Amino acid sequence: MSTTTKPVNQKAWFLILPVIVCVAFSAILPLMTVVNYSVQDIISPERRVFVGTEWFAAVMRDEELHGALLRQIGFSLSVLLVEIPLGICLALAMPAQGWKSSAVLVTVALSLLIPWNVVGTIWQIYGRADIGLMGRALQQLGIDYSYTGSETQAWLTVLLMDVWHWTPLVALLAFAGLRSIPDAYYQAARIDGASKFAVFRYIQLPKMRGVLMIAVLLRFMDSFMIYTEPFVLTGGGPGNATTFLSQYLTTKAVGQFDLGPAAAFSLIYFFIILLLCFVLYNWMQRVGTQQPEVEH
Amino acid sequence: MPERRFRKRTIFLLAYLVFALLPIYWMVNMSFKTNAEILSTFTFWPQHFTWDNYRTIFTDESWYSGYINSLIYVAMNTVISLAVALPAAYAFSRYQFMGDKHVFFWLLTNRMTPPAVFLLPFFQLYTTVGLMDTHIAVALAHLLFNVPLAVWILEGFMSGIPREIDETAYIDGYSFPRFFLTIFLPLIKAGVGVAAFFCFMFSWVELLLARTLTSVNAKPIVATMTRTVSASGMDWATLAAAGVLTIVPGAIVIWFVRHYIAKGFAMGRV
Numbered sequence: 001m002s003t004t005t006k007p008v009n010q011k012a013w014f015l016i017l018p019v020i021v022c023v024a025f026s027a028i029l030p031l032m033t034v035v036n037y038s039v040q041d042i043i044s045p046e047r048r049v050f051v052g053t054e055w056f057a058a059v060m061r062d063e064e065l066h067g068a069l070l071r072q073i074g075f076s077l078s079v080l081l082v083e084i085p086l087g088i089c090l091a092l093a094m095p096a097q098g099w100k101s102s103a104v105l106v107t108v109a110l111s112l113l114i115p116w117n118v119v120g121t122i123w124q125i126y127g128r129a130d131i132g133l134m135g136r137a138l139q140q141l142g143i144d145y146s147y148t149g150s151e152t153q154a155w156l157t158v159l160l161m162d163v164w165h166w167t168p169l170v171a172l173l174a175f176a177g178l179r180s181i182p183d184a185y186y187q188a189a190r191i192d193g194a195s196k197f198a199v200f201r202y203i204q205l206p207k208m209r210g211v212l213m214i215a216v217l218l219r220f221m222d223s224f225m226i227y228t229e230p231f232v233l234t235g236g237g238p239g240n241a242t243t244f245l246s247q248y249l250t251t252k253a254v255g256q257f258d259l260g261p262a263a264a265f266s267l268i269y270f271f272i273i274l275l276l277c278f279v280l281y282n283w284m285q286r287v288g289t290q291q292p293e294v295e296h
Numbered sequence: 297m298p299e300r301r302f303r304k305r306t307i308f309l310l311a312y313l314v315f316a317l318l319p320i321y322w323m324v325n326m327s328f329k330t331n332a333e334i335l336s337t338f339t340f341w342p343q344h345f346t347w348d349n350y351r352t353i354f355t356d357e358s359w360y361s362g363y364i365n366s367l368i369y370v371a372m373n374t375v376i377s378l379a380v381a382l383p384a385a386y387a388f389s390r391y392q393f394m395g396d397k398h399v400f401f402w403l404l405t406n407r408m409t410p411p412a413v414f415l416l417p418f419f420q421l422y423t424t425v426g427l428m429d430t431h432i433a434v435a436l437a438h439l440l441f442n443v444p445l446a447v448w449i450l451e452g453f454m455s456g457i458p459r460e461i462d463e464t465a466y467i468d469g470y471s472f473p474r475f476f477l478t479i480f481l482p483l484i485k486a487g488v489g490v491a492a493f494f495c496f497m498f499s500w501v502e503l504l505l506a507r508t509l510t511s512v513n514a515k516p517i518v519a520t521m522t523r524t525v526s527a528s529g530m531d532w533a534t535l536a537a538a539g540v541l542t543i544v545p546g547a548i549v550i551w552f553v554r555h556y557i558a559k560g561f562a563m564g565r566v
Binding site for chain 2: 005006007008009010011012013015016018019020022023025026027029030031033034037086089090092093094101102104105106107108109110111112113114115116117118121122123125126130131132133134136164168172173176179180210211214217218221224225227228245246249250259266267269270273274277278281
């Protein structure tokens with residue numbers, strides 16, 4: 001949200017009431033159920049024992065969880081480092097007008113529209129050395145490529161798949177942000193004799209701040225919840241190389257139908273995302289306001 | 297110099313497009329092959345070209361009804377999301393009110409809940425209210441991540457519109473609904489287009505909730521597709537054909553909103 005002064009108007013609450021009702025129905029009620037489970041040992045629907053914070057303590061001490069958490073953070077940071085710059089470059093390179101612009105937009109967005117389990121399946125075939133295009137090509141180049149054999153290669157394949165899948169999201173948002181810059185800004189920059197880089201640094205980047213913040217946070221939280229694609233592609237292996245948090249949650253807890261620990265894990269997981277997003281959100285708000293906006 | 301820059305850009309763009317299209321090409325390629333050909337040989341294009349995989353999908357009701365079900369709940373979800381998100385985004389972008397920042401961030405936190413966390417509670421909630429296996433159930437469940445997103449995107453676009461426009465309109469005697477529908481909405485067409493596209497997309501590709509809340513009558517295509525994984529080995533060819541078809545509706549949607557994304561704001565028209 002922009003931090004400029006806005007008129008105070010408590011009636012604005014009526015405008016956001018519909019949203020609150022909708023989200024309360026689909027978020028608060030289920031969340032309370034999860035909290036309820038997390039403090040009980042549910043042996044059967046009739047036999048429940050209150051156990052307090054026992055599950056939380058057990059989950060927090062879990063060594064494997066720490067490993068999964070570290071892998072998750074590493075993966076999410078890599079995703080951001082690759083996808084945000086690539087997406088911005090892509091948005092800058094996309095033609096702004098004409099049929100070319102339309103064609104490029106639609107083509108770029110295609111990978112976003114593929115259901116996530118299909119994405120995993122495509123890459124599963126695509127990366128196979130015997131029948132997949134990418135696996136075959138890498139083999140021809142003399143690289144001993146196998147996403148099921150090597151931990152590094154499996155991790156890189158999941159990252160590459162995510163870059164392929166989600167960079168368009170960043171690009172589309174950045175592109176929409178770029179298109180919203182009035183021509184007057186560019187004209188003023190031309191009169192000032194600003195270099196291409198100066199235009200990018202002082203006009204395009206600050207004007208894209210809002211959409212880029214959406215892009216960074218979206219990519220961060222979604223990559224933190226990644227489940228379907230690596231599950232289909234590698235199943236979390238080889239070893240634990242691509243077992244990220246939600247995968248760990250599902251195999252460990254949901255797979256064993258143990259509601260208490262699963263709920264406790266879910267809550268801790270949720271709080272980790274919440275905390276990291278909160279930090280990121282506030283940091284990005286500050287970065288934005290410190291940047292001198294060029295006034296014309 | 298401008299020419300050289302232009303060429304570098306074009307080369308970068310083309311390189312990315314190739315990177316983006318190759319996996320999709322491979323899927324299209326597979327969808328015209330037989331399972332035997334997919335698994336036995338490496339070929340750049342189908343040696344024994346066949347439409348059989350598509351025929352299976354269009355003639356088998358359990359396949360094509362999946363697409364219809366998905367489209368119904370996705371459309372419902374997009375409409376509801378936008379309808380509730382538009383006024384809220386306006387409130388956030390224009391006014392200060394008690395707890396505004398907290399509510400805004402609280403909305404975003406709903407986008408951060410892993411859907412896996414809510415599977416069981418949703419199942420129980422919708423069973424209790426008798427909405428299991430209906431389209432509206434999935435549409436409502438998907439509001440969880442689409443409404444915050446829509447509010448967020450729209451708020452960003454609305455904040456880009458100078459507040460003087462609102463004030464001038466009110467001075468000219470416009471009522472709020474009339475101002476909002478006739479002046480403000482056209483100004484943020486780009487934002488509405490982008491938000492609609494994202495709502496459509498996230499609802500379309502979501503698997504976990506959609507699969508949990510439906511069984512027969514509202515079973516979505518993404519759930520139908522998981523069936524091919526379990527039944528008698530992998531039916532790669534049909535899966536590839538179904539995958540190709542899942543891209544089509546989304547491609548049509550983005551074709552319609554591309555102008556909104558590309559044209560940007562109609563600044564200075566008022």
